[in-house]
Amino acid sequence: MPLRISDYKSFFYIGCTLTYFKSSSGKDSFKFLTKYLATFSGEDSYVIGEAKEEAVRAVIEFVKAPDTFWCDLLDMPAVGQLEKDAKYALVYQLLKIFLTQRLDAYLEFQAANSTLMKSYGLVHEDCITKMRLMSLVDLGSNESGQIPYALIKDALRINDDEVELWIVKAITAKLIDCKMDQMNQVVIVSRCTERIFGQHQWHSLRLKLATWRGNVASLISTIQANKVVEEGSQAMQGMAIR
Template sequence: MTTLVETSDEEPTMAVARTIAELAWSQGGADIAEPAVAQYVSEAEALLVSGRFSDLASLLLTSADVVLANAPEKDLECIFTVICNLVNKAQSPDEALEMADQIGNKLIVQPIDKPALRLKILFHLYNMLATPYGRFVIFKRALKLAILGKVTELIVPSLKRLDTFIKEWNIGNSEKRELYLTATNVLKETKGSGKESFVFLVKYLASFAGEDAATASEAKEDAVRAIIEFVKAPDMFQCDLLEMLPVRQLERDAKYAPVYRLLEIFLTSQLDAYLEFQNSNSATIKTYGLVHEEAMTKMRLMSLAGLASKGSGEIPYSVVRETLKVADDEVEYWIVRAIGSKLVEAKMDQMRQVVVISRCTERVFGAPQWRELRNKLAGWKENISSVERILESAKQSGVPQGLQAAVAAH
């Protein structure tokens, strides 16, 4: 830590007060600067002695702009660390939040100047606060600073822990929405964070559950964006957008109904439905920057997943060929692509000309899928109960253990 004054045993807050005053009056002559500095330091000392820490913080922040513009970075960090530490001396959580808010507001002025250092100071301030809501307020300041200062890469690691923070902060729905939307926008511009951006966009849209139509309509453009991002993504094959209120509203929207229909096709229909849509809505495809060939590729894979989820466990090659509209010698290529994309786990039986499905990804996991899962679990539970009854019966009838195992296996 940089020594701010010559007297090393001076109380840190007073050393900071003296340094701030000297910076503020550095352009004045000695006859003006010396009495002004002395008066400023005297006022700061009086506030410190009387325990008026909120007023002291306000006084030290009056020349924050000058300090931020002129102090060396090491001194600057030291000065603001001392000011931030005053938050710990607040008489109440409300006073601590008020002080932190003052500091945060000063730091986000001129965010282009030393943004990384300002962000570091804000996170130090964040850690000074004991109340969850106070931390939330300062995190928002840090997020705003990172965006305005064009150093969003410094806050991306924190955004990836946003759900954990939100639980700690215990904030309301509207505040969550604001954070989710900001996070998705920041991550969208961050290389390699496209999937995380989409996840936060979906969480933003999901947060409108239970709201009225007017409130949900605020997210109309974001719902369209989510649909287009999903359709464009070559490695995303499952989502629950159809169930979300802002998305459902698009179905009857004069402008965006085709976009809703496109999502519906990708999640519930087969390739022929997409081709029909493309023929009658080619303008929509172009408007949103979709590439027909890329959409065809994704739709073929999703159509194959649809066949796998609805079939009996085996799909004839002929059905794959007809559904995907490919030649005979391309069927296995598309099966391999679906396996490689983790849409299905399957084996190809070339002798019988069928693909044997052992697992598949559901394009939508909504209420029907939950019911199916519940029925499967109930069936497994009943099977286990049957085995237990057989074993208990065998035990009571004196059947040897080896035979018990054989009976259970049977």
């Protein structure tokens, strides 16, 4: 007998409840939470409302996680309901900042909501560290593929001598692949992790695939043309020998 949606809900709810009480299993708890929240799709507001507390917990766990820089919580109706909730609207706003904005937006939010941050056990210094890395990722998503050192300094609010340190941190966290051009004071980005994967990211991916396909087609045409020339040259040489 196939499992029903309610069975999946129960399974993932039990999983996130059990892992919640294990301090060393933050990743497991977040994994179960996201799977549980993903089971709420298309239900009425009353049913989705049952997951409100878990949605808040998922947001807070994502913000706290020092090595988690991507999630699809913004796409989930169970999380989306927080946006217009009188009690939890600020939690949703915090999630949007971490997934779509930069350090300056976080600092502005924290200055106005420091009590709220503390009530959820969020450490300001840890949040700054994570937002600096996520801001660097956002800078790296620029279509030009280059980030001036000065822009990194301003966006991350750091000193000149800290720029390369934060670039190395982002590389170590596997957020970006890049080269540092110290002479020209720019970072040349070859790959950058997406914080979210929405319509803009799909469009960018389609463009890259189209470019890649065009390059491959051009390469194949060049190889075939060279092969024809080579075969013709060999045929001419054969005729000359005769």
